[in-house]
Amino acid sequence: MPVSSFIAAANTSEIPDPGSMLVEVDERLVVLIHAAGHYYALDDVCTHDGGPLSDGLVEVQEGSRIADTTIADTTIACPRHGAKFDALTGAAATMPATQATVAHEVKVDGDQIFVRLSDH
Amino acid sequence: MSATLATTGFTQETFDAFLAARDEPDWLSDARTAAWARFNELAMPTSREEEWGRTDIRLFKFDRYSLAIAAPADGIAPRALLAEGVQLGGQSVSINSHSTEGGLSEKWSKQGVLFGSLDRLVAEHGDLIRPYFERQLVSTGQDKFSALNAACWSGGTLLFVPRGVQIDEPLHALSVMTDGGIDMGKTLVILEEGAEATCMAETASSDASGGGLHCGSIELIVEKGARLRYVNLQNWGSGVWHFAHQMGHVAANANLQWTIGALGSRLAKVNQHVGLIGQDAEVQVNGVMFTQGKQHLCYNTHQHHKAAYCQSDLLYKGALQDRSRTVWRGMIKVDEGAQRTNAYQRNDNLMLSTTARADSIPGLEIEADDVRCTHGSTSGRVDDEQLFYAMTRGYTRQEAVRMIVTGFFQQVFDRITIESVREALGEAIGQRVREL
Numbered sequence: 001m002p003v004s005s006f007i008a009a010a011n012t013s014e015i016p017d018p019g020s021m022l023v024e025v026d027e028r029l030v031v032l033i034h035a036a037g038h039y040y041a042l043d044d045v046c047t048h049d050g051g052p053l054s055d056g057l058v059e060v061q062e063g064s065r066i067a068d069t070t071i072a073d074t075t076i077a078c079p080r081h082g083a084k085f086d087a088l089t090g091a092a093a094t095m096p097a098t099q100a101t102v103a104h105e106v107k108v109d110g111d112q113i114f115v116r117l118s119d120h
Numbered sequence: 121m122s123a124t125l126a127t128t129g130f131t132q133e134t135f136d137a138f139l140a141a142r143d144e145p146d147w148l149s150d151a152r153t154a155a156w157a158r159f160n161e162l163a164m165p166t167s168r169e170e171e172w173g174r175t176d177i178r179l180f181k182f183d184r185y186s187l188a189i190a191a192p193a194d195g196i197a198p199r200a201l202l203a204e205g206v207q208l209g210g211q212s213v214s215i216n217s218h219s220t221e222g223g224l225s226e227k228w229s230k231q232g233v234l235f236g237s238l239d240r241l242v243a244e245h246g247d248l249i250r251p252y253f254e255r256q257l258v259s260t261g262q263d264k265f266s267a268l269n270a271a272c273w274s275g276g277t278l279l280f281v282p283r284g285v286q287i288d289e290p291l292h293a294l295s296v297m298t299d300g301g302i303d304m305g306k307t308l309v310i311l312e313e314g315a316e317a318t319c320m321a322e323t324a325s326s327d328a329s330g331g332g333l334h335c336g337s338i339e340l341i342v343e344k345g346a347r348l349r350y351v352n353l354q355n356w357g358s359g360v361w362h363f364a365h366q367m368g369h370v371a372a373n374a375n376l377q378w379t380i381g382a383l384g385s386r387l388a389k390v391n392q393h394v395g396l397i398g399q400d401a402e403v404q405v406n407g408v409m410f411t412q413g414k415q416h417l418c419y420n421t422h423q424h425h426k427a428a429y430c431q432s433d434l435l436y437k438g439a440l441q442d443r444s445r446t447v448w449r450g451m452i453k454v455d456e457g458a459q460r461t462n463a464y465q466r467n468d469n470l471m472l473s474t475t476a477r478a479d480s481i482p483g484l485e486i487e488a489d490d491v492r493c494t495h496g497s498t499s500g501r502v503d504d505e506q507l508f509y510a511m512t513r514g515y516t517r518q519e520a521v522r523m524i525v526t527g528f529f530q531q532v533f534d535r536i537t538i539e540s541v542r543e544a545l546g547e548a549i550g551q552r553v554r555e556l
Contacts, residue, residue: 024179027179028179029176029178029179045176049173049174049479050174050176050445050477050479051167051173051174052167052176052178
């Protein structure tokens with residue numbers, strides 16, 4: 001399967017820190033998350049009931065679960081039932097979600113945010 | 121017909137041109153204009169509405185489509201699955217909501233039966249059709265899509281069977297859409313008192329992976345003592361957005377058997393309602409769904425008992441593979457006066473992959489106190505022991521899976537009384553099933 005390329009999705013000035021923004025990338029709805037200076041991209045789908053995540057609250061916790069990085073733990077909460085998802089990996093962090101949502105690769109070049117869609 | 125406008129989207133300019141290109145009675149033009157105003161007033165549905173909460177249409181954009189004012193260049197009609205090997209009483213074909221061919225056996229036309237393009241027949245028999253039209257089984261203001269269909273329907277199918285006429289040959293309507301095209305079909309079936317008919321409607325894309333927009337409606341009027349068998353096979357290309365409102369009204373002592381096959385489209389949102397409006401009316405609803413890829417099919421069914429001593433029986437069965445999703449929301453509504461109602465609804469789902477998802481939400485709303493209303497729902501995977509057993513008997517894994525899937529659907533196939541429909545659905549599903 002061919003690897004998809006990075007696609008310009010938004011301008012850095014469009015998303016406050018912490019905050020999120022819904023974008024459409026190649027016929028897919030993606031929520032861009034800006035937290036503690038980092039950018040993340042997740043499918044705009046809560047795996048609990050399929051609702052959108054994009055109006056959800058972004059939370060940053062001090063410290064990191066991931067070794068050898070300075071990235072703080074960041075989650076976005078589904079506005080319907082409160083399920084939280086890890087912004088970096090898409091993993092379900094709290095009930096009622098039990099399955100990960102899809103995470104996409106992000107890079108920032110200048111003031112432009114680019115997203116490479118996952119094949120999932 | 122005027123030339124196609126370059127403008128895309130559903131603008132006042134395109135609507136005015138659409139209306140000007142039509143030769144219709146004033147009452148119909150007025151109804152279209154009122155519906156158009158409603159379309160512009162209504163907002164797009166959002167996931168905050170319960171009915172749309174599990175169906176995300178944010179990627180659907182009206183401005184990517186345009187009203188099909190001019191007839192399309194000749195398109196290649198795909199194979200009509202339901203009509204194979206069947207002696208038909210009449211046939212109607214449309215491409216992108218423009219009628220291209222059709223005919224009704226003289227045997228039936230002599231008895232006053234009308235069948236074919238609604239466009240043509242409403243112009244020729246406006247006075248006869250108007251009262252049925254104005255019953256508005258599908259409410260114009262139900263949502264933005266019902267309003268759009270009421271304003272801009274074209275092509276479409278009409279079946280009118282006069283009092284007491286019993287048609288013993290099926291009638292077949294095929295609606296075809298070209299890639300990127302639009303189908304705004306409206307189907308109106310009217311069976312007067314004591315009439316009988318079988319009508320098979322089928323939709324398909326000229327390209328199996330083609331895109332497009334279907335915004336349609338179906339209205340079935342089954343008068344006192346009449347019997348209708350109606351089949352609707354949705355087999356659009358995998359890129360089509362399918363929005364439909366479907367409503368049947370069944371009068372006293374009348375009978376409706378309504379079978380739905382849902383195989384195609386990228387996303388389908390369908391409201392299928394039946395109203396039992398006279399005593400002793402009977403309705404049987406059969407649904408067969410098969411989804412694959414990233415398809416999303418959402419069916420909202422509603423069995424509304426408005427009169428006493430009626431019976432309704434709904435069975436929807438779906439098989440899902442890949443990352444596809446189905447949503448079925450069923451409601452049995454029994455009015456206060458509808459005593460001695462006997463109503464049932466059931467939805468079964470067979471999960472052929474771990475990444476597919478089926479949401480099954482049955483519901484009851486009962487205001488009478490002497491009724492029998494029940495419902496059930498099951499979702500499960502293919503049993504590994506059944507697979508193993510079949511393979512020890514010499515079947516390949518894929519053959520075994522196909523056999524199990526066919527067996528799963530057999531319960532609903534057994535209820536379908538038209539052989540060509542059973543065979544067409546079985547063949548279409550068999551072709552889609554892949555090895556687990």
